[in-house]
Amino acid sequence: MTITKQQEKVRQEFTERMDYDELMNCMRCGFCLPSCPTYGETGQSEAASPRGRIALMKAVVDGKKKPDEDFEQQLNLCLGCRACEPACPSGVKYGHLLEEARDILNKHKKHSIPAKVLRKSVFNGLFPYQNRMRGLNSMLWLYQQSGVQKVVQHSKILNIMPGNLGTMEKILPEIPSPKEMKNRPTHIEPEGTVKKKVAFFSGCLMDTMFMKTNDATLFLLKEAGCEIVIPKQQNCCGALHAHSGEKEKARELAKKNILSFEQEDVDFIISNAGGCGALLxxxxxxxxxxxxxxxxxxxxxxKIKDISEILLEVGLPKMKLPAQVVTYQDSCHLRNVMNAGTPPRKLLQMIEGITYKEMKESDRCCGSAGVYNILQPEMSTQIIDAKMDHMKATRATTIVTANPGCLLQMKLGVEREGLSEEVRSVHIVDLLAEAVQLGKEQE
Structure with a gap:
C-alpha cells in the first residue's frame, strides 16, 4: 500500500486522536443497519453503514487503509443523524467518532481557494457574529419586500441553479424587518405565579430568519408560567462548525455561551432547535x-432542555385548532441525542380539534442534516422524496417538526411534490402558539 506524506500525517493524527476503545466497542452486530438512511438508500452498501464507517476509521488507525478521497467521501456521505446510537447495544458514540474524523480530515485538506474563502466567510465571519447575521437577514428582507424576489421567481434564473437551490429559494420564510430584529427582549415575567425560571438559548438563525418562532417560544413559556431571561452575550451554538470539521471554532463558541449563561441563576436553559440542543x-x-x-x-x-420537555412538564393552557390532520417528523438530534422524541407527540395530541397521524419512518432523517442537502443534493433528494411518500399516506395537511433545517427540508419536499397549496409545514412551537391563542379566545 503506497501512502503519500500527506496521508501519513492524517493517519498519524487518527492514531493520536481517535478514541480506539470506542472504535473497538463496535461488535459489528448489525443492529445499526436498519436505522441508517444511507445504508438503505445505497442498496445496503456496507461502507455506507455506521459499522462500515467505523471499520474504515479503525483500518486507517491500524495502517490498513489509506485516508484517501474515497474514505473522505464515505464519511461525508453520512448524514450524522446518529440514529445508529439508540440502536447500538454497545452504546457506541458514533457521532463523536464521526466529528473527530471529519475534524482531522478538514485540518489536513487542501481546499480550493473558493472553498477556503466560503468556509472562512461562513464559519468564522458570519455565524459567530449575530450583528452580521442580522445584516444578512436585512438584505434578505429587502430582497423579499422590494419585489425583487417575485421578479426572480417569475424569471428562469432559478431553473439553472444546481441541486435544489432554486426550489429552496421559494421556501424561504418571511424574514423579519431590521427594526424587529433589533428590539429583542432580555427578560420576561409571567402574569401569575412563577413555576420555573429559565434562560432561553435564542440561537443565530432562530433569532433572525426564524425570529417569529422564537417569539412564539417566549409566548408559550410565559403562558406556561415561566420567568425567562435571554442573555445578550450568547452566540451561535457551534453545531454547524462541529459537524463540518471546525471543532476548534465550536469550542470557542461553546466557551462564550457558557460564560454568558453561567451568570444566570436558572432552573433550565431552553432550546427550541433540535440541532442546537444536541450540541449544547x-x-x-x-x-x-x-x-x-x-x-x-x-x-x-x-440544564439544557428542549422547549417541548419544559412545556410538557409545567403545562399549557387549553389548546384548540380548526379540524386538521397533523403528522410529525422527528428532529434526528432531538430524538437520538437529547432523547426527546415523545414530548412533542404528547403535546400535539393534547390539542383539541386535530387528528394526529403517525408517519411511517418519522424517526428517519429527512435529509437536511445541517448543510447536507446543499453538499449532497442527490442523496438528500432521494431521502426527502421517500419521506413525502410516507407523508402523503397519512393524508396530513400539517407537517410538524422541531428544527429549522428539518422545517425547510419538509417545505422543500412539499414544494417538490406540488402540494404547497394543500400542505403546510410548521415548527411545533408555532403550532402550539396558534392553539393556545385560539384556546384563549374561546374561553
Missing part, C-alpha cells in the same frame, strides 16, 4: 480535554 447538551464532551472548562460545561449541559 454535549458541551462537556466538546470540552473534555480542557480541565478548566470541562466541569463548567458539564453544569451547563445538565
Amino acid at each position: 447538551v454535549e458541551y462537556d464532551h466538546l470540552l473534555k480535554d480542557e480541565p478548566e472548562w470541562h466541569e463548567r460545561a458539564k453544569l451547563f449541559a445538565g
Whole structure:
C-alpha cells in the first residue's frame, strides 16, 4: 500500500486522536443497519453503514487503509443523524467518532481557494457574529419586500441553479424587518405565579430568519408560567462548525455561551432547535480535554432542555385548532441525542380539534442534516422524496417538526411534490402558539 506524506500525517493524527476503545466497542452486530438512511438508500452498501464507517476509521488507525478521497467521501456521505446510537447495544458514540474524523480530515485538506474563502466567510465571519447575521437577514428582507424576489421567481434564473437551490429559494420564510430584529427582549415575567425560571438559548438563525418562532417560544413559556431571561452575550451554538470539521471554532463558541449563561441563576436553559440542543447538551464532551472548562460545561449541559420537555412538564393552557390532520417528523438530534422524541407527540395530541397521524419512518432523517442537502443534493433528494411518500399516506395537511433545517427540508419536499397549496409545514412551537391563542379566545 503506497501512502503519500500527506496521508501519513492524517493517519498519524487518527492514531493520536481517535478514541480506539470506542472504535473497538463496535461488535459489528448489525443492529445499526436498519436505522441508517444511507445504508438503505445505497442498496445496503456496507461502507455506507455506521459499522462500515467505523471499520474504515479503525483500518486507517491500524495502517490498513489509506485516508484517501474515497474514505473522505464515505464519511461525508453520512448524514450524522446518529440514529445508529439508540440502536447500538454497545452504546457506541458514533457521532463523536464521526466529528473527530471529519475534524482531522478538514485540518489536513487542501481546499480550493473558493472553498477556503466560503468556509472562512461562513464559519468564522458570519455565524459567530449575530450583528452580521442580522445584516444578512436585512438584505434578505429587502430582497423579499422590494419585489425583487417575485421578479426572480417569475424569471428562469432559478431553473439553472444546481441541486435544489432554486426550489429552496421559494421556501424561504418571511424574514423579519431590521427594526424587529433589533428590539429583542432580555427578560420576561409571567402574569401569575412563577413555576420555573429559565434562560432561553435564542440561537443565530432562530433569532433572525426564524425570529417569529422564537417569539412564539417566549409566548408559550410565559403562558406556561415561566420567568425567562435571554442573555445578550450568547452566540451561535457551534453545531454547524462541529459537524463540518471546525471543532476548534465550536469550542470557542461553546466557551462564550457558557460564560454568558453561567451568570444566570436558572432552573433550565431552553432550546427550541433540535440541532442546537444536541450540541449544547454535549458541551462537556466538546470540552473534555480542557480541565478548566470541562466541569463548567458539564453544569451547563445538565440544564439544557428542549422547549417541548419544559412545556410538557409545567403545562399549557387549553389548546384548540380548526379540524386538521397533523403528522410529525422527528428532529434526528432531538430524538437520538437529547432523547426527546415523545414530548412533542404528547403535546400535539393534547390539542383539541386535530387528528394526529403517525408517519411511517418519522424517526428517519429527512435529509437536511445541517448543510447536507446543499453538499449532497442527490442523496438528500432521494431521502426527502421517500419521506413525502410516507407523508402523503397519512393524508396530513400539517407537517410538524422541531428544527429549522428539518422545517425547510419538509417545505422543500412539499414544494417538490406540488402540494404547497394543500400542505403546510410548521415548527411545533408555532403550532402550539396558534392553539393556545385560539384556546384563549374561546374561553
